[in-house]
Amino acid sequence: MRIVAKRLFMSILTAILVVSLLPMSAMAGDEELVGITLQKEMQAMIDQGIIQGFDNEMYYPRKTVTRGQFATFLMRALELEEATGSYPDVANSSALAKGIYAASEAGLMNGYSDGRFGPYDEINREQLAIVVENVLGKLNMKSDMKTIEFTDKADFTSSSAVRSVYYAAYFEILSGIPNGDGTFSYNSKGNAERQHAAKVIYQLLAAIENFEQPPVEQPPVEQPPVEQPPAEPPVDPSVFQIATIQNGALVKDSKTYTDYDTAAEAFKNNTNAQGLYKGNELIRIKIGMAYAADTKANTASIYEDPTFKKQATYIVEGRELRYIDANADFVKVQVAGTVGFMKHSEVEMIPLSLVKGRDYYVKNDYGTITHYTYNYLSNSYGGYQIGTGPSTMERHVKYYSYDGIHFANDKGQLQFTFYPYFQYLNIRSNTNYTAEELDSYITTRLAELEATGLTRYKNATTISKLIGMGSYIKQMETDYKVNSLFILAAAIHESDYGMSGNAQNKNNLFGIKVYDSDPNAGEKYVRPENSILAFVNQYINANYAPPIGLRAMGAVPGNKTSGFNVNYAADPNWGAKIAGHMWRADIALGNKDMRFYQLGMTNTSASLNVRSAPDPNTSNVLFTYRPKNLGFNNGFGYPVVIVDEAVGTDGAVWYKVLSDLTSSDYGWIHSAYVNKITY
Incomplete structure (x- = not known):
């Protein structure tokens, strides 16, 4: 068996911090993996292509794993050489054949x-331990085992199976299950989930990497003196050089x-x-990215002018910007629809051929867009x-967008x-859901999170500060005209x-006075209701x-x-994520809100009056939208909700909209002055 596991494990460790640009099928969306017990291990195996998704781009971490699938995982993890075989229930044309015969030929x-392999049989914990011992044995990883007692040892198939389990437990690849009284059971016949398979391979590779082989004495070799390269002269910070x-x-x-x-001309x-x-x-x-x-x-500012006098918005460090141009004084970039200027100290640039990864969007078989x-x-x-994508967006195709509105192909x-929809729905609108329905969603979602076993959701159904908040949140909508689903x-x-x-x-339910520079700060409130108010x-009502x-x-x-995201949060996708939560709640509660209103976007960069009647008379101005840069492709005025239209006193069509006041x-x-948004 050709062993490359040590090198591979180092790449997996690196991948936890450094993930190169991967094909779409190799990336798991947050919604599927968040909350599972073995999220880190599952994501690491996915990132390395050891565990791959199904045709619908899902990874099903809680789905049981078969013997054939685990053999395939082993083949990828250890880079086993291809082989052929003759199991009567494994045709060479089978998608699992390559992994099964590779693992079999390697003796793993x-x-x-009866001669069968059982490719579709669910693999149990005892069988996993046997495979682990086989791998470690091929690598001569022998060591004295600690005495580990399992209360259900009698359930093992054989004494050799017991040895395999103890062996795997010694190397911390498999572990016992606490009985609650200081003893452990093993559940040898229990079937393994895909996330468990991910952990076994992850820990197996870690054990291989960390195992210290006995040192082999080598005769001393006289090394010639190493010539040190001359120290590079200090770089003059005032000179320019082409690269x-x-x-x-x-x-x-x-x-x-x-x-x-x-220098610029050269x-x-x-x-x-x-x-x-x-x-x-x-x-x-x-040409490249910024x-x-x-x-x-922990944040960087984008300014309206190249002299940095007025900030247009800001963004959290590490996040993507469109590179437009630069000189010795500034870098011109685009974030969302905003084109602005940044100080060199707050932005980095990468030539296109050196870019390792970038943001992209994909629509899955169910029509859902993942960013x-x-x-x-x-x-x-x-x-x-984000939510349900448009019919014009092809499934399983990567699209790129700097603003989440205008989507381009890989050629730009x-x-x-x-x-x-929910990202541009005015919060002066009302949700169609009752307080009881909001509470039911909270209760159901907390139960789902608690069932994951993840530590941060332990006892969520009894201690979450959102429990019972539906009525108060709904009252906020009535009293203060802020959509309760948004809250x-x-x-x-x-x-x-x-x-x-x-x-x-x-x-504090909203991170109020928690800043990027000091995440541990935050306002204290007597009750959760106080933070909602x-x-x-x-x-929201005072400033945004x-x-x-x-x-x-x-x-x-x-x-x-x-929208609020301009000045409320450094995360450039804060608004889209809020909208995603609204969409998920709406889906769970019956789709009563999606596209209930007709949305629109103002299309002038000049100041715009909103009047109390469809009449251009200067005395009936309710409020005035301030001048605003429309951004990239003129796509970003002020979002409005159109509830009716009528012919005004001037003979033109006027739109009746929800008031921002x-x-x-x-x-x-x-x-x-308004463009209707169509879907």
Whole structure:
């Protein structure tokens, strides 16, 4: 058996922190893996392609694993050489044949006494232990075993099976099950789930990596003296140098320039040049990606002007930005629909050929869009579900979007435009769900989370601070005109279903006064209801929703160009994640809210009056939307909900919309200034 397990395990350890750009099928969405007991091990095996998804892109971590599937996992993990065989129940054309015959030829898995392999039989814990011992034996990993007693030892098939279990337990690859009285059982006939198989292989590779073979004495060899390379002279921080890509890295040319304009002209005319440095700082690339740099504040600012006088928005470190251009003074980028300028100290750039990963979107067989997000500092992926995608979006195809609205293919060609409904639903709308229905969703979801066995959800059904909050949240909608499904979604997101430390210890359901620079901070409240009231009155209604609010960019969750997300959270996908929670609740409760309202988006960058009647008379102005940059492709004005339309006194069509103010229910906008959103 050709052993490459040590090298592979090191790559798996690295993958936990550094995950290279993987095909879509190799990435598990947050919703499927979050909450499972062995999430880390399952994700590591998926990231390395050892465990792969089914045709519907799901990984089913709690589904039992068969003997044929486990043989396939072994083949991938240990890179076993291909082989053929003649099991009567394993055709060579079978998808599992390659793994079964490879594991069998290597002596790791054997068939039954009647000659069959049983490829579709569920593998049990005793069989797993036997396979583990076979692998360790092939690697000469012999050691004295500790005495481990299991109370159900009589259930083992044979004494050799007992030895295999003790052997696997010694190397911490398999473990006993506490009986609650200090003793352990093993449950040898219990079937293993796919997440258990992931842990076995993960721990097996760890054991192989950590096992110390007895040292082999070697005769001393006289080594010639090693010549040390001459120390590189210090780099003048004021000079400019062009860089080209060599062996997968940017390498500076020896020629230096004393002024930026001369260096920039040389950079432009050199077809091989991919980077321009000032001293040791990369200040410009030709084409590629950008991301928010590692900063002391953990966030980076995007400004409206190249002199950095007015901040447009901000973003958490490590997250993706569209690179547009740069010079010695600034870097021009796009985040969501906002095009702005960043200080060199707060942004990093990567030439396109050196990019290891990036954000992308995929729609699965069920029509659900998952946004896979890439962190450029940790080189790792995350993901969250947005909601149901449009019919124009093909299934299992990667799409790319900097704003979550305009979706392009891998060539950068725009394919379609799509506004996720709940992300751009005005919070002055009412949900169709009652307080009792909101409570039922909370109760059901907490039970599901508690059933995962994950420590952070232990006793969730009895201690979560969201329990019984449906009535109070619904009252907020009535009294303060803030959609109760939005309030619930924000509380779920910010407090991890009422189980976060701030929720449990401070009754703070919304991370109020918890900052990126100090996650341990946070306002304390006597009761959870107090934090709900503060969120609604002191934040949403005071500053973010009304057009006169200091931070108001539209009364919707939104993104970094339109809505609360512009100024409320550093996470550029905060609004989309809030919308995702609203979508999930709506799906669970019966789809009463999805597309209940007609959404629209204002289309002028100038100030826009919302009137009390469909009449351009200057005396009936309810409020005025302030001038606003419409962003990329003019896609981001102020989101509105259209409830009716009528011909005004001027003979034109006017739209009746929900008012952003708490003091009025409706307003009117000339239809020329609003684009209806279609689905």
